[in-house]
Amino acid sequence: MEVVVVPILVAIISGPLVVILQRLRKENSEQHAQGQILLRVLGRKVDELGTKIDGHIGWHKAKDENGTNL
DSSP states (O other), rough: HHHHHHHHHHHHHHHHHHHHHHHHHHHHHHHHHHHHHHHHHHHHHHHHHHHHHHHHHHHHHHHHHTOOOO
């Protein structure tokens, strides 16, 4: 009798636990995908800012070479 009861108890306890863990795993995958998208956007913005800064530094260097930067 005990041989039959143990697997039933294990199924009753672990079944809902597995369902909860699967849902959490799915949410984590969705959040991970959203995080990747945000990182790509942020990377593009940083690249654009770097380009603008490089241009501004070049402007200052040109002024220094012309002797107009005080």
